[in-house]
Structures are given as C-alpha cells and as structure tokens.
Amino acid sequence: QVQLQESGPGLVKPSETLSLTCTVSGGSISSYYWSWIRQPPGKGLEWIGYISYSGTTNYNPSLESRVTISVDTSKNQFYLNLSSVTAADTAVYYCARQGGYQSPFQHWGQGTLVIVSS
Amino acid sequence: QSALTQPASVSGSPGQSITISCTGTNSDLDTYSYVSWYQQHPGKAPKLMIYDVSRRPSGVSNRFSGSKSGNTASLTISGLQAEDESDYYCSSCTTNSTWVFGGGTKLTVL
Numbered sequence: 001q002v003q004l005q006e007s008g009p010g011l012v013k014p015s016e017t018l019s020l021t022c023t024v025s026g027g028s029i030s031s032y033y034w035s036w037i038r039q040p041p042g043k044g045l046e047w048i049g050y051i052s053y054s055g056t057t058n059y060n061p062s063l064e065s066r067v068t069i070s071v072d073t074s075k076n077q078f079y080l081n082l083s084s085v086t087a088a089d090t091a092v093y094y095c096a097r098q099g100g101y102q103s104p105f106q107h108w109g110q111g112t113l114v115i116v117s118s
Numbered sequence: 119q120s121a122l123t124q125p126a127s128v129s130g131s132p133g134q135s136i137t138i139s140c141t142g143t144n145s146d147l148d149t150y151s152y153v154s155w156y157q158q159h160p161g162k163a164p165k166l167m168i169y170d171v172s173r174r175p176s177g178v179s180n181r182f183s184g185s186k187s188g189n190t191a192s193l194t195i196s197g198l199q200a201e202d203e204s205d206y207y208c209s210s211c212t213t214n215s216t217w218v219f220g221g222g223t224k225l226t227v228l
Contacts, residue, residue, distance in 0.1 A: 035217070044121070045156075045164065045207050047217040058215055061119060094163060102211045104154035104169035111163055 002027035004095050004109035012116050018082040022095030029053055029076045033098040036080045038091040085116045122208055122220035129226040135196040138223045140208030148189035152211035155193045157204045203227040
C-alpha cells in the first residue's frame with residue numbers, strides 16, 4: 001500500500017520560501033501524478049498544483065507566480081517551493097497521489113502544519 | 119478559478135438520508151464528470167469517498183452515492199450513522215486541467 005509523508009520546517013518567516021518534501025513509499029513515483037493541497041486552520045481545502053512523474057506541472061492560477069513543484073524519481077520524492085510567504089500561507093500542507101491529471105486524490109499524506117511568522 | 123459552492127452545514131438523524139450539493143460553473147462541473155467527494159474527520163487527512171461522479175473506491179460503504187445534473191453534483195448518505203459526522207468536500211477538474219474544491223460542508227448527526 002502506497003504511503004506518503006510530508007516533511008519540512010514547521011515555521012517559516014514572512015517573505016521567505018516555504019519548502020516541503022513528500023516521500024513516497026510502498027510504490028514507485030513513476031506513472032502517476034502528484035499534488036500538493038493545503039488547508040488553512042479552520043478553513044477548506046485548496047489545490048496548489050501537480051507534477052507528473054515525467055515533470056509536467058500545472059498550478060493553481062492564484063498561486064502560480066510563487067509556486068514551483070519538482071520531482072526526483074531516483075529518491076521517490078517530490079517537492080513544493082512557495083516563495084514570498086505571508087501569514088495567509090499558514091496551513092496544513094498535504095501531498096497526494098492521482099492516477100492521472102483528471103483522476104481523484106486517492107492517497108494522501110498525513111499533512112504537515114507550516115506556520116508563517118516572524 | 120472560483121471555489122465550488124457547498125452548503126456550510128447539513129444535519130440528519132441516525133437512519134435518515136441526507137444530500138450535500140456542490141455547484142460549479144461551465145469551467146468545471148458543467149463540462150466534466152471528474153467530480154469527487156472527500157470525507158475529513160478533525161485532525162485527519164481527507165479520504166476519497168466518491169469519484170467520477172458516482173464511483174466508489176474499494177472499501178467505501180454503499181451508503182455513499184453520488185450524482186450530477188448540469189453544473190451541480192450531489193453526495194447522498196443513506197442510513198446515517200454517528201461515524202458519518204464529518205466535513206465533506208467536493209472537487210472537480212477544470213477546463214484548464216487544474217483542480218478546484220468546494221468550501222466544505224459540516225455534517226452533524228443529531
């Protein structure tokens with residue numbers, strides 16, 4: 001059974017770059033699409049973007065200017081970089097797996113809370 | 119892209135049926151049948167309950183069903199149980215191949 005695990009700093013200063021890693025175990029990162037989704041405390045889910053195993057990306061238009069998602073198939077990991085963060089970027093960040101870009105988010109990580117504060 | 123529209127809350131008694139609606143636009147629900155529903159208990163990751171409008175992943179109870187008409191999708195839970203009390207989110211692929219979620223609906227089992 002595939003498992004996803006987010007990791008990265010839990011505290012980021014305003015204007016800096018938020019960087020997270022999602023490690024995939026129990027299956028190969030190849031042949032799937034991989035998304036980042038976030039949830040501010042007490043609020044709803046927001047899709048950030050996805051990357052395919054071959055490196056094709058697509059981002060939420062509202063975040064596109066600040067987001068980069070990348071993948072390292074040799075490490076079975078993919079990554080999120082979100083630049084110029086503000087308090088509004090404080091959220092639980094989830095990584096998730098899709099079968100294809102139009103497939104649902106079938107497998108999720110447990111999520112990691114990132115707080116933006118000085 | 120705009121979030122899909124869901125009611126903030128719904129409620130029902132054990133054994134009853136409830137329906138949660140999810141309204142989109144011609145950029146998402148009205149064009150595609152790639153709508154899915156997620157259940158999220160407090161402090162937990164979302165769980166896929168319905169995908170492609172009405173398909174259930176393995177292991178999901180057949181008390182959960184989905185449908186769509188035009189730009190509105192619906193999740194119906196029949197035979198309500200206490201364990202169904204949770205937040206529910208709809209999601210749809212868009213014409214730009216991005217994804218959008220609904221604002222979420224809190225289900226209370228009375």
